[in-house]
Amino acid sequence: MKIACVGGGPASLYFSILMKRMSPSEDITVYERDPVGSTYGWGVTYSDRLLGNLYSADQESACAIAESSASWNRWDHHREDVAMTTRPGHAGYGISRRRLLSILAQRARVLGVRIQYEREITDEGELAEADLIVAGDGVNSALRNRHADHFGTQVTAGRNVYLWLGTTRVFEFFTFAFKETVHGWIWCYGYPYDPRHSTCVVECSPETWKGLGFDRGTEADTLARLEKIFAGMLDGHPLMGRGDGEGGAHWLNFRMVDNRTWYRDNVVLIGDAAHTTHYSIGAGTGLALGDAATLVNALLEDPRLPSALAAYEKEAKAALRTARLAGRRSARWYENIRRYTGLPPEQMFKLHRARYSLLLPYVPPRLYYWAGRVNEKSLARATGWVSGKVARARETFTPQ
Template sequence: MKIVCIGAGPAGLYLAISAKLRDAGHEITVIERDPPGATYGWGVVYWDDLLDTLYANDRESAEQIRAASTLWQEQVVSLHGTDHAYLSGYGYSINRAPMLEILTERAIQLGVDVRFEHAAEDLSEFSDADLIVVADGANSRTRQRYADEFGTQVDQGHNPYIWLGTDRVFDMFTFDFEETPEGWIWFHAYPSSAGISTFIVECQDTTWRRLGFDRLGDDEGMRLMEEIFDRPLGGHSLISSSRGKPASWQRFTQVYNQTWRYDNMILIGDAAHTTHFTLGSGTRLAIIDAVMLAQKLLDRDQTAMALKEFDEEGHAALRIAQASARTSMAWFENTDRYTDRNAVDFCYAMSGRNSLQPPWRYQQHLLTQHLMARKAQRLANVGLRWAQARRRGESRRRLATRTG
């Protein structure tokens, strides 16, 4: 089968890898308009469920991704930089650029033709392709040209946000909410590479305008954010430029398509669907799409039937995740409804923003604010991480370095 993937993000590259692993006879080309290494943003977060998928599908790239990732433990939620509350658990983060480099090298190793600086403006260029996989992100130009055929609906979230870096290394996933005379503004931060953390700033539109971010230049805006978050930054700097491109304020793009297939085209990843970044599930869903589509292409003799099943089953599986993401986004768009509470109660409201909580959960939350209970939970998580790593077959060297 001749397959063309438009977009060299996680979805397109991992589809190419997954399809090649299942049938080396596929002739696969990945088309990317940007040069190698050009990517927006800093780190992405994920959890053990993604590692399970990666190791089961392609151990070679899974080992490299895990080695390039950082482990973070616990989440801390802060009001005014002084009132703190905690959530147990752990996760992983990796800079987007090295992740894409790993996937690109693995795809090429398997015989995929990856072409950078090649814009897919005219699909007639790929008239001999059996399948065109549209994986060029939430703002997909290819999908936009066929918006009626896909039944595309694109909406914008209300809150402005900006994706930055900082040279302060956070060892926890950190939320900090600061009150200014113009309203509340907050950040989500987590370690993403050696010496660098991802730092996403968000606020309501009225606060954003009152603070002047709609008028300030890049340098002035950065200085203002460093002043607002001076206490949690501890004197460290914010970093705007990622791979030479300065960050800009934007609003989350919600993408929904009635169908992901048209003719010999199929949408995957953010081109097909988006979930708000406060869930941290975009990369995981892109990888799941890629694995699922590759498996359908192997299992079905007819490509049309494979695409039909992928479309129907993918839509059904995604309904809960998208509903949860919309609810999470709405909570952060109305954060000021909860900021009159102390940090412990605010944190509890935030943690339950997209699911119903049984009455006993609040008592459990209160218990986990005590230092000894948090230490016990950390020890339990060490054992859990080790058991899950062993089950999925991580190397002994990796197991030896992940028990802390």
């Protein structure tokens, strides 16, 4: 087949790698609108489960990813002068998004995939010769938006605002910090992604955001305020934004993308073009790579394109279900954080760990906490089962 992948993100690039590796005769081109090396964001996360699957799918790229990643094996929670450490039972990893894309692009080229940068595709008519068009062009997918009625696209904005930043503070572990201000609570989590940098994601309610003056002023003003709020966490290190400091900071509302169907004729959605999950569960990269593997398997198992795309949609949606549910529950916990801030810090931290729970939103927080204390083994088993299922669903795929 002649295959065109629109968008040069992890989903499209990894699809091109696996497809070319499993079927070298395929003619594959990746089209990316931005220049080479240009990307947003800092570091992305993944788990040891995903890393094991990457080794099974393509050892060469997996080795390069592992070598370029930072890792941690515990979570640290901080509020006021109280800290608590937990060990989730599995390792976590962070890697620079730019480095990840560079690794995948280099591996794709070695296998014979063509990559065209600074080539924006907004209409499938521009790719009339392609037998298959893989739309991996992100949350704002132009190919999807052209036929939003067919795909049944729904985009829902979250209530809270968040800001994705970098810092030269290299965290040893995955670190959470919750801070109370005169305008409400604001929180940050950070994780390392290379030997010199970490990612920091800051979140708060729109009322706190406005009260702290983040709705006005430059990016430099915003970073200075945040450095003061999270001084203990940053230990004197600066925060880094996306701009030059003169324009406004890039505050966002999370957008939940849903599609009723993921394909139309020879166009198929993949990654964030097909779905999103709340950033607080760190599932985006794993799900994108899982989509890529699932699509490759479907195409190799069935030479008839319509039925192959239908099989891909069915399997990928099933793999997504638990992670999407966990993402919604996690987002709800943060959007209702005042429900938990009246608890002592240690109790709040434990309920933060339990935020995927089906029952937690409907049970008074103190009752939930003390019920867990009375029957801690049962609660630990339940929480561990849910957390394990979330991790497997968001980062497990089986390349063939």
